[in-house]
Amino acid sequence: MLDILTTFDGVVPAEAKSIHREKRGIVVARGEVTGHAHVIPTKGIEVMELNGLRIVVAPTEWTVIHEEHKALTFPAGLYEIVQEREWSDEDEPRSVLD
Numbered sequence: 001m002l003d004i005l006t007t008f009d010g011v012v013p014a015e016a017k018s019i020h021r022e023k024r025g026i027v028v029a030r031g032e033v034t035g036h037a038h039v040i041p042t043k044g045i046e047v048m049e050l051n052g053l054r055i056v057v058a059p060t061e062w063t064v065i066h067e068e069h070k071a072l073t074f075p076a077g078l079y080e081i082v083q084e085r086e087w088s089d090e091d092e093p094r095s096v097l098d
Contacts, residue, residue, distance in 0.1 A: 019048070025042070028081055039066070040064055041065060045057065058079065061073060
């Protein structure tokens with residue numbers, strides 16, 4: 001499962017690399033259970049990554065789509081993408097599977 005924080009207050013590190021854009025857009029998360037993906041199809045958007053930190057650089061409005069969920073649209077800005085976490089029965093955090 002994917003969480004998008006509404007703002008990123010930091011600066012995009014100069015050493016961050018742009019995530020590859022596939023034909024359908026930038027895949028920011030793949031479902032571990034269903035195989036579906038969260039994709040940013042909006043052109044002109046970059047997702048930068050460095051050591052697990054992923055930042056959406058959006059000079060314009062942009063959208064995330066998923067085959068099983070409603071599309072989400074965000075205004076221009078910087079956004080951090082994080083993996084949603086939940087607590088297991090053992091009181092250990094784990095990634096939410098989608």
